Amino acid sequence: MKDKLHSKGVTSQIVLGLLVILFGLLFLLDNLDLIEIRRVVTFWPMVFIIAGTVKLCDTQSRNGQLLGGGLIGLGVLMILDRMNIIDFDIRTLWPLFLIGAGIFVLYKALESRRTPPGASLKDDAGPGSDVVDVAAILGGFERRVATQNFRGGEITAVMGGCSLDMRSASIQGEAVINVFAFWGGVTLKCPPDWTVVLQGTPIMGGFEEKTATPPHSEKRLVIRGYAIMGGVEVRN
Template sequence: MKTRRERNPATQMIIGLFVIGLGMLFLLDNLGWMDLDLRIHLIPTVLIGAGILKVMQTRTQSGIVIGGVMIAAGSLIMLKEMGLIDIGWRTLWPLLMIAAGVAVVVKSTTNRKALEQQVLDPLAKSDPESAVNYTAIMGGFKHRITTQDFRGGEITAIMGGADLDLRQSSIVGDAVLNVFVMCGGITLKVPIDWTVVFDGTPIMGAFDEKTVPPTGPGSGKRLIVRGYVIMGGMEVRN
């Protein structure tokens, strides 16, 4: 079952201003006051805006790096197409690949530090599957989680797909899952006694909830999904 919560007013204001800016560009183009070029205006603007949303949403270092890469890529493309910098695509693409590699290194370093902390602390009782941090860029992953204390985490899918099966997991109270989808898709499979709370914003995308409502008294187990679905889709079902 899906319910909705009131969203952050500050985030909603930023999204609204971003949409207003795009609308103004199209209006000026339709009035003939400017010649709108998708390469110069729309695509880089979408990259920059999506990167800002990612940086604001994320709680991980790798998420900040990914958002920064999107902002930098959009800025470089815009400056190149406007003729303000002299850089060829043969140079730009390797730079973007290097930036993507940096994001992978940062993520692996963060995961290694978390693993070392668990090894050094024999009293640590946290389940390594209790919190997820997955990134799919021009690729995909499919994973099953079986922890009995799922606490949420973060999933990023950019021109890629993610399939997370939580049907053998359980929640103690609430769990918050931050998602960011851009030109990709995420599929979540949840147990039948979970309540799904979508607290996100689809932007030219869709959130599709296909769970079966619990028939008995509520279990108190809630999965709160927060984030953005940009030109992509997200599906939750059980």
């Protein structure tokens, strides 16, 4: 599982790096008067496409894939509108967000009904769950985890906030959490005997660790992912 997470993170970093290089080359060519791209500033919805692409490359869950695809779709629609190819007025079509949220809720409900009874404790994000998969979109999410065999998971905050309290939990060796904060924040509270390893990538955002040095390093919590104009804080 850890190798799979690592490979996914490397892929997303490559995609992100290529996108940043592309934008840098475009602005350099513009400064050299070789091309005219000053209108690119009006195409700020590219931020949604970049964030969605990074999420798709970094996620391991269907929820993450839906979110990444949704961000890319929103960015494409807004850019096509600015190019006068389509007429996309977000003030008129904002109910689409409600429809999308409803579809997401229905999907989660149907998925939970298909989950075998014996697997429910490991697949949900309740206090006894070994793996978390939570998301906060335009809202807040708070959850406590008390399992004694925490194995990590995935946390997403898009224009919202996620708070995960793991102070009553324990790790058998190492656990990995993939975080994705886009215009949002993630707060992780862990026990004092956990060693926290931050391997995240901030993009106009930040990763912050406010933990005391544990007496030993038998329990390791590895934090990977991205904070895009958002923040991730780990404390105990």
